[in-house]
Amino acid sequence: MNEAAFLARLRALPLHPGARGLADDAATLGPFVVTTDTLVEGVHFLSGDPPADVAWKLVATNLSDLAAKGARVEGVLLNLPLSDAAWDAAFLDGMAAVLAGLDCPLIGGDTVSLPAGAPRVLTCTAIGAEAPAPARSGARAGDALFVTGTIGDAGAGLALLQEGKDDAALVAAYRRPQPRLAEGRVLAPLVHAMMDVSDGLLIDAARMAAASGLAVEIALDAVPLSDAFVRARGGTRAARLFAAGAGDDYQLLFAAAPDRTPPAAATAVGRFASGAGLRLTYEGQSLTLPARLGFEHGLR
Amino acid sequence: MNEAAFLARLRALPLHPGARGLADDAATLGPFVVTTDTLVEGVHFLSGDPPADVAWKLVATNLSDLAAKGARVEGVLLNLPLSDAAWDAAFLDGMAAVLAGLDCPLIGGDTVSLPAGAPRVLTCTAIGAEAPAPARSGARAGDALFVTGTIGDAGAGLALLQEGKDDAALVAAYRRPQPRLAEGRVLAPLVHAMMDVSDGLLIDAARMAAASGLAVEIALDAVPLSDAFVRARGGTRAARLFAAGAGDDYQLLFAAAPDRTPPAAATAVGRFASGAGLRLTYEGQSLTLPARLGFEHGLR
Structure with missing residues (x-):
């Protein structure tokens, strides 16, 4: 089945x-x-x-x-x-x-x-x-989409391992992910929706939008990359697409009012609006979505 | 390992x-x-x-x-x-x-x-x-050892299946065990120790005794057998040894004061005393323990 x-x-x-x-x-x-x-x-x-x-x-x-x-x-x-x-x-x-x-x-x-x-x-x-337990379905039109930390490190680490190469920080991101427990504690009471990024920023953002009955637009140029990631794969559009679809980040993805600085370090990468689906932009231009937004498996 | x-x-x-x-x-x-x-x-x-x-x-x-x-x-x-x-x-x-x-x-x-x-x-x-959650380690010297229901039905059902035979009640006891939830609710506030019989009456009683730092003596003739069991395997000493070592009963085994009728139907099958180990009797005579008391596996 x-x-x-x-x-x-x-x-x-x-x-x-x-x-x-x-x-x-x-x-x-x-x-x-x-x-x-x-x-x-x-x-x-x-x-x-x-x-x-x-x-x-x-x-x-x-x-x-x-x-x-x-x-x-x-x-x-x-x-x-x-x-x-x-x-x-x-x-x-x-x-x-x-x-x-x-x-x-x-x-x-x-x-x-x-x-x-x-x-x-x-x-x-x-x-x-003691969990405020925000759902993934609570995003509101006009909310900003934020993500903690950097995206793509684990994916870059896995790619290096598959090529027989190494980079301590990127491989550690893949093999020893750090759950964002402290960030979750301070963010959860304030956010409208939150989930972790396990399968990839794009697919998980699309899931949050779908669960919330909204559309979401992500600015690929805003996706936060680590120095180690940029050294390994650069900061080009292709590298950013790789990061946003790679998965295993275990960062927190959340929807919150755009006019308020979150109480944990986070980057605004997009915006929710009425409608449905995921839109992606780069340098202000719409991008065609990649065929594969991330991993798909499991009852999450 | x-x-x-x-x-x-x-x-x-x-x-x-x-x-x-x-x-x-x-x-x-x-x-x-x-x-x-x-x-x-x-x-x-x-x-x-x-x-x-x-x-x-x-x-x-x-x-x-x-x-x-x-x-x-x-x-x-x-x-x-x-x-x-x-x-x-x-x-x-x-x-x-x-x-x-x-x-x-x-x-x-x-x-x-x-x-x-x-x-x-x-x-x-x-x-x-809402669980009183009696431990398996709380039996006291002088307590009676009780068991709900009948013992050996599932084991007899499995044996029939392995021989290509059938008996609706015994096979149902093996394939569709009924957890004794109602009995557990009324017994738990009153017992000194309780566990379910999953691996066999003898081995599970020995475990309760060991956890409680006590010896336990079981009268094999007191082990309750169903009519269906007796029809299939008889009520002999050998049949009773089979029942007490067969496992998969999912009855409740508990230690309680011997002078008080338990609030759920149960049979007294033995007694706890200071010391250690399991003793087995039949018609008042000590029996040599079988080599195999029941199933041994798992972190229970």
Whole structure:
């Protein structure tokens, strides 16, 4: 069954009032927000990826969804496969590093054996507290679209790895994403809509606009790039298109009134308006949208 | 890495105060209890099992852990693989049946693609509320050991299926276990310790005794058997040993004062005493313990 059909069937099941129609990054549950993601070897990560980095991504990407809700991290549950000793030891070292580094306690979980040769499947369920929990659907016509940090670093890091090259900052952005928890805490009470950029700035902005029943226009020249990104790929229109479609940024994307400086460092990259769809401009001119706006997968 | 070593490493990670040392069936989290289990094709279920029954077991076994905490069901999160259309359709029919049948809403989840030919891996995270949440470690010397319902039905049902035979009641006990949610609600405020019988009466009783720092003695002749079980396997000592080691019962096992009738139908099958270990009797005589007390797997 394809994902759209599967999701439609799931949405027809009896839903919890906090499920938000299975259309948001997290569910609300009393004083908590809850989000869960599964990583599959050969789909979301490669067999050759350092196991410690797999552990980091598993936790950090879930905490990024909590950041988008403005939550304080309560902890995680982990569903993990038993594997070979070397992989498991390195993975658990990475788990210790990410839980300590992101101040995230372990709440519970499950360990299972897999049949010989089966790809590893790992699940993290993250729980946050005290979350204003802005939806991704609350943008208003006239809002500015902001993004924290810089865009494209992880994508540039992945491209370097695929070419057998290296750049410490860009590869770290890909392998050890930093969820924007502190930024989420101060932004969430003030924004109209917020989500994390996991699949790419363009596709995620388009999703926020669609969820909000609005159109969004993005100025490609305004997309914030890091010095490391510009050194690796330049700051041309093509480089900017790459950055905006690359994904794995785990920055926060939010809609807020345009006349107010956000309480966390962020760059205005676009504007919401009545209508529908995504428009892209460069130096004031409309651009044809690329065929691929970002990654498409998963019930997010 | 073997499971004991893996678990020891997990327990050395920063743990949430509600994690109960990763030694209980559920974690406590503010007003909630949380439990999670992963089922793997070829390990916890077979490729040929009816997909609707896999859905039922995935949810029902997690709700059984909530029952052991005396929780009201708040809902579940599901991490599910996209698969072939026929399997997915039947699975989702089963999911609709179990969620409706157990009055359990869907809170959220994730769907993923698996590499071609990979075994299905399914995770359910169940959240309950208003739980007295008795630990499995609270039994006291002199307490009676009680169990709800009858023991061995699921094991007898599985054995029949493996022989190509059938018995509607026994096969249903195996394929569609009924979590003892109502019983758990009335028992939990009164018991000293409670858990569900998932791996077998003997091994689970031994675990409760070990967690409580006590010895437990079980009278095999007192183990409650259903009429259907006795018709299929008889009521002999051997049949009772089979029942007590078979697993998949999903009844509630609890320690309580021996002089008080429990508020839910239950049978006293043993007694806790100071010391350590499991003793088994039959017609007043000590029995040698079977080599295999039940299933051993998983971080429960």
